[in-house]
Amino acid sequence: MIVFEGIESITKDFRGALVTIGNFDGVHLSHQHICRKLASEAKSAGKQSLVITFDPHPKMILHPNIRPFYLITTRAEKMDLLASCGVDATVIITFDGHYARTTAEQFVQDFLWSKLAITKIIIGHDYTFGQARQGNDAYLKTQGRKLGFSVEVIKAFKIDDEIVSSTLIRNYILAGDVRTAAKLMGRHYNVAGAVGSGAGRGAGLGYPTANIAPEKELLPPPGIYAAFVTVDDHQYMGALNIGAKPTFEDYTSTFEVFLLDYTGDLRGEKINVLFVEKLRDIVKFDGPESLKRQIALDVEKTKDILKSNK
Secondary structure, eight states: OEEEESGGGOOGGGTTOEEEEOOOTTOOHHHHHHHHHHHHHHHHHTOOEEEEEEESOHHHHHOTTSOSOOOSSOHHHHHHHHHHTTOSEEEEEEOOTTGGGOOHHHIIIIIIIIITOOSEEEEETTOOBSGGGOBOHHHHHHHHHHHTOEEEEEOOOEETTEEOOHHHHHHHHHTTOHHHHHHHHTSOOEEEEEEEOOOSHHHHHTOOOEEEEESOSOOOOSEEEEEEEEETTEEEEEEEEEEEEGGGTEEEEEEEEEETTOOSOOTTOEEEEEEEEEEEOOOOOSSHHHHHHHHHHHHHHHHHHHHTTO
């Protein structure tokens, strides 16, 4: 997949393309449905397929009071996931205060038509664009009839009677329901990060952990989780702890994982954690031995969960 940095970098061979537009944070099942449909239709028509997206997320500019604003995917992850849908290219438009003043008319006339001369645009059922969100499906259809491109609006994509959306997935992750989030995403939610040094308590209990500096702000709540852990393209089973260590009167929050089937020093390595299921909340035990017994139970439960998810 080609990645164009900005509108002006789009090459002439993308004139007449079929396009879709959106933020696509998480590239969840609804996003995948739209992008795969786009790629398939463009290929059948002998045209190019182009995804139009934005960086940073528009809400981060339009609503700066919302902090932190949790993103499900990093920019690199989003590009990889869009590429896996089979689209030919993605254009990343820098969304800033100046671009936020672009009207729906300017976007359609100057970009979709004058620059791209699009054949068709596919959008989600609730997508709006342009200054003050003036652009919507009705506006696009009116412009399409006038200029000569078609518009297809994809109905709400539902799983178990819930409309799949990035907001819904964020809420499930923040609530610790990583299993339901995975069902809506079509994959496990992941957090990568570099491994640093810890206090060594896990090793003292016989369960050495890799202490990770997470690259994302969007983290499930404190607790113990069963997770797959990717190290150098190899996947291992892991029992993950997010939060404090009240048994040791240590209330600093850490993100650390014990790899059940790995031996070696991971310090300095970048690893990727894929959340599968929450096991339990953080609990204060009456001493290290009680904690050790519970960890043993957590490890066995983690094995059972992960073996059933392979």
